[in-house]
Amino acid sequence: MSERLPILRIGDILLVSVQFDLEDQMVLNLQEDLANEIVAKSARGVVIDISALEIVDSFVGRMLATVAAISRVLDARTVVVGMRPAVAITLVELGLSLGGVSTALDLEKGLAKLRQPTSSALR
Amino acid sequence: MAKRDSAADLVGLLTIEGQDLAAAWVREVSGSLGGRVGTAELDRELRELYDALVDALRQGATDVHSEQMSEIRALLTELSRNRARQGFSPTETAISVFALKRVLEPVLQDGTADQIRAYLQFNGILDGLGLFAIETYTQTRDELIAAQAEQLLELSTPVVRLWDGVIAVPLVGTLDSARTQVVMEKLLQALVDTGSEQAIIDITGVPAVDTQVAQHLLKTIVAARLMGAECTVSGISPQIAQTIVALGIEFDDIVTKASLADALKLALRRSGVDLVAHEGAQR
Numbered sequence: 001m002s003e004r005l006p007i008l009r010i011g012d013i014l015l016v017s018v019q020f021d022l023e024d025q026m027v028l029n030l031q032e033d034l035a036n037e038i039v040a041k042s043a044r045g046v047v048i049d050i051s052a053l054e055i056v057d058s059f060v061g062r063m064l065a066t067v068a069a070i071s072r073v074l075d076a077r078t079v080v081v082g083m084r085p086a087v088a089i090t091l092v093e094l095g096l097s098l099g100g101v102s103t104a105l106d107l108e109k110g111l112a113k114l115r116q117p118t119s120s121a122l123r
Numbered sequence: 124m125a126k127r128d129s130a131a132d133l134v135g136l137l138t139i140e141g142q143d144l145a146a147a148w149v150r151e152v153s154g155s156l157g158g159r160v161g162t163a164e165l166d167r168e169l170r171e172l173y174d175a176l177v178d179a180l181r182q183g184a185t186d187v188h189s190e191q192m193s194e195i196r197a198l199l200t201e202l203s204r205n206r207a208r209q210g211f212s213p214t215e216t217a218i219s220v221f222a223l224k225r226v227l228e229p230v231l232q233d234g235t236a237d238q239i240r241a242y243l244q245f246n247g248i249l250d251g252l253g254l255f256a257i258e259t260y261t262q263t264r265d266e267l268i269a270a271q272a273e274q275l276l277e278l279s280t281p282v283v284r285l286w287d288g289v290i291a292v293p294l295v296g297t298l299d300s301a302r303t304q305v306v307m308e309k310l311l312q313a314l315v316d317t318g319s320e321q322a323i324i325d326i327t328g329v330p331a332v333d334t335q336v337a338q339h340l341l342k343t344i345v346a347a348r349l350m351g352a353e354c355t356v357s358g359i360s361p362q363i364a365q366t367i368v369a370l371g372i373e374f375d376d377i378v379t380k381a382s383l384a385d386a387l388k389l390a391l392r393r394s395g396v397d398l399v400a401h402e403g404a405q406r
Contacts, residue, residue: 079351080349080351081351083349083350083351084315084350085308085311085312085314085315085346085350087349088311088346088347088349088350089307089308089311089346091346091349092342092345092346092349093342097345097348097349098349102351103348103349103350103351104320104351105314105315105318105319105320105350105351105352106318109318109320109351110351
């Protein structure tokens with residue numbers, strides 16, 4: 001049985017803080033746990049904090065996109081916060097643009113983003 | 124002992140008694156350089172070279188890369204480097220060496236067969252020296268260019284803060300992969316450092332946009348988006364707009380504005396700032 005990441009609840013928002021590099025099994029567990037928690041707590045938003053991650057491989061990148069897709073189906077929005085510049089560059093070079101995932105610079109801005117009513121972006 | 128003899132012949136060729144060949148050499152070279160190097164300096168340089176050359180030949184040096192020529196190589200390297208830094212052309216650098224041939228030409232008029240053979244052999248050595256000088260010259264030039272390119276890279280990518288939460292990168296000059304990489308890293312780091320959610324990439328100073336440049340821009344914008352910031356591209360001239368459409372580059376859902384002012388207005392609106400003009404305000 002491998003470790004599981006704790007999922008914290010703030011109001012109707014779920015918070016996952018990734019503090020260390022993830023093994024593949026933990027990534028899969030997280031996906032499963034989040035789906036369960038969203039339903040159990042009828043959450044409206046999910047915030048995934050990856051500010052401590054220095055390396056994000058394509059597997060983790062895909063996980064982020066998958067979690068976003070799952071939560072969208074369950075009527076919750078996902079915001080990935082705190083991505084480092086080096087990580088962003090790596091993901092772009094890998095060709096992963098995480099379409100459909102909202103992002104924010106830090107946790108505070110991420111929570112603010114979830115509180116905003118969904119509106120089409122200004123142009 | 125044929126080698127010894129030819130060495131003696133070579134030395135003999137360069138040290139005809141009663142004639143200051145070095146002085147003639149200096150005259151020849153200074154004429155071709157048009158007085159851009161001081162006569163005293165030239166005299167010192169060439170005399171050193173001349174003495175070293177005679178020494179090397181006396182020791183039986185036969186070509187540029189032989190061990191006896193190491194001093195000459197050092198002197199020539201210094202000379203070529205100086206010429207390259209002072210902006211002389213390769214021809215003007217090489218002429219310093221080749222002029223010695225012309226100086227020796229009178230010897231051929233009434234020389235013995237041995238002297239002429241020695242002259243031809245010496246010609247070969249001088250050719251080698253000349254090529255060595257040009258090689259060093261080119262090397263120095265390359266180093267200069269590389270150093271300047273690096274300086275340019277550092278100079279031309281400032282990230283400026285326009286407002287709370289709004290930063291801009293004014294790009295000037297041609298974009299290539301190396302520069303874009305630097306711009307990208309600086310911009311993303313600035314986003315983190317200033318906590319800005321709006322970034323403007325201003326390409327007013329970019330003379331041309333091709334598919335590669337567009338590709339680089341897109342990558343930067345996607346990376347910024349991954350971190351949670353919105354990017355706007357501004358400063359697109361009519362010319363560049365036409366090129367972009369002609370090349371079929373798709374900017375998809377990336378906002379582009381004609382001027383930096385428009386981009387700033389949008390960025391402010393997006394970050395919830397309202398700009399109100401007061402009536403009767405002084406302009």
